[in-house]
Amino acid sequence: MVYIKSIAPTNIAVVKYWGKNPKWEKYLIPLKSSVSFTVQDFYTETELKANKGTGNILFNLNDKAITPEMKEYEYVSEMFGKTFELFPNTKNYDYDVKSKNNFPTAAGYASSASGFAALARALQGAMKELEPDFYSKYMANDKLLSVFARLGSGSATRSIPKKGGFVMWKRGINPKKQGPETFKGEELNNQIFSSYSKTLVSPDEWPEFRLIYTKIEEKEKKIKSRPGMKSSVQTCPIYNDWVEYEEKTAMPAVIKAVKEKDFPTFAKLAMQCSDGLHAVMGYTYPRILYLNEKSQELIDAVNELNAGEMKAAYTYDAGPNAIVFTLEKYENQVIEQLSRIIPKENIAVTRLGKGSRITKVEK
Numbered sequence: 001m002v003y004i005k006s007i008a009p010t011n012i013a014v015v016k017y018w019g020k021n022p023k024w025e026k027y028l029i030p031l032k033s034s035v036s037f038t039v040q041d042f043y044t045e046t047e048l049k050a051n052k053g054t055g056n057i058l059f060n061l062n063d064k065a066i067t068p069e070m071k072e073y074e075y076v077s078e079m080f081g082k083t084f085e086l087f088p089n090t091k092n093y094d095y096d097v098k099s100k101n102n103f104p105t106a107a108g109y110a111s112s113a114s115g116f117a118a119l120a121r122a123l124q125g126a127m128k129e130l131e132p133d134f135y136s137k138y139m140a141n142d143k144l145l146s147v148f149a150r151l152g153s154g155s156a157t158r159s160i161p162k163k164g165g166f167v168m169w170k171r172g173i174n175p176k177k178q179g180p181e182t183f184k185g186e187e188l189n190n191q192i193f194s195s196y197s198k199t200l201v202s203p204d205e206w207p208e209f210r211l212i213y214t215k216i217e218e219k220e221k222k223i224k225s226r227p228g229m230k231s232s233v234q235t236c237p238i239y240n241d242w243v244e245y246e247e248k249t250a251m252p253a254v255i256k257a258v259k260e261k262d263f264p265t266f267a268k269l270a271m272q273c274s275d276g277l278h279a280v281m282g283y284t285y286p287r288i289l290y291l292n293e294k295s296q297e298l299i300d301a302v303n304e305l306n307a308g309e310m311k312a313a314y315t316y317d318a319g320p321n322a323i324v325f326t327l328e329k330y331e332n333q334v335i336e337q338l339s340r341i342i343p344k345e346n347i348a349v350t351r352l353g354k355g356s357r358i359t360k361v362e363k
């Protein structure tokens, strides 16, 4: 028996991931690279026990037993299922997983990102002890491990790198490239491990950076990210142009601005990338609309605040709640402006944080 405890933070994308390569949908290979910030204060802690067995999985989330007919079980068992398929020796164990998020689950804080990153990290710890050959070939570093997190949820891959901070998830396979639909041997290494995450800027390089989480609405989203992005890939007429523009123009510019700590340039690009994502969603058939009136009010308030000098940037994912990027020196002013729209208790400030790691190992 081996017992591992791990921790992984959530992350928030600036240049967004929204669409999988249809050919490798199952392996969650994206059609576009993305970049995100690792968040300091919202995280998942996962305990994993592995015993000799036949691939049975027990899962407990936030102190509640999750049974096989529940959606949350399906996600976790799918991740293990893909691992068993690609690396059959991992099926020689039974797994008992207990996971806890220190923030609301399925409420737009990206619990799936931290959840699957923590699970992948715990699995890495277990394999190091139980299957050293498999571990050293496929899991021994963050680049490899980020692929395992991706098998659970795409955005989870960006929560893996230990350094955290500003992370890039590379698209990997060129969507135009032909290849087999299933991965084996060399192809497995070339293809499935070509889409991974790495830190570009560590948190201590931009300590003044702040992320302000706003809660506009707590309701579950009507359309989950997974079917939503699939529909955009299939029906949005501007999808390929958006991918091309972000991959070649927007993302390199965002990376340059963050590396240079050029907040005004970064802020404008970040808002445009968020608006671009929501334009793609709006031009999907049937139309996907995540933002509501309050979200638009917040956008107007941020633009008003930025009239003289760039002080803040909003970003939205698959929901109406904004995350606002700013710097320490503008923090109070930004909160004042936001609190004209949202009660102060629904505003939380955090910073850039470190990535996932193992916190305990027992044999």
Ligand code: ADP
Binding pocket: 044, 061, 071, 072, 073, 075, 076, 099, 100, 101, 104, 105, 106, 107, 108, 109, 110, 111, 112, 113, 114, 115, 116, 119, 224, 225
């Ligand atoms: P969120 O905005 O929180 O990411 P999603 O609907 O995208 O919302 O993902 C929430 C789902 O992610 C949960 O319903 C559950 O299936 C999965 N999830 C959340 N936390 C964990 C965790 N700690 N371990 C494993 N899976 C998790």
Ligand code: DP6
Binding pocket: 012, 013, 015, 016, 017, 018, 028, 034, 112, 152, 153, 154, 155, 156, 225, 226, 317, 318
């Ligand atoms: C809008 O990672 O939740 O937050 O890979 O299907 O699990 P799956 O989707 P998920 O999608 C996140 C989409 C997003 C943008 C982003 O985080 O880049």
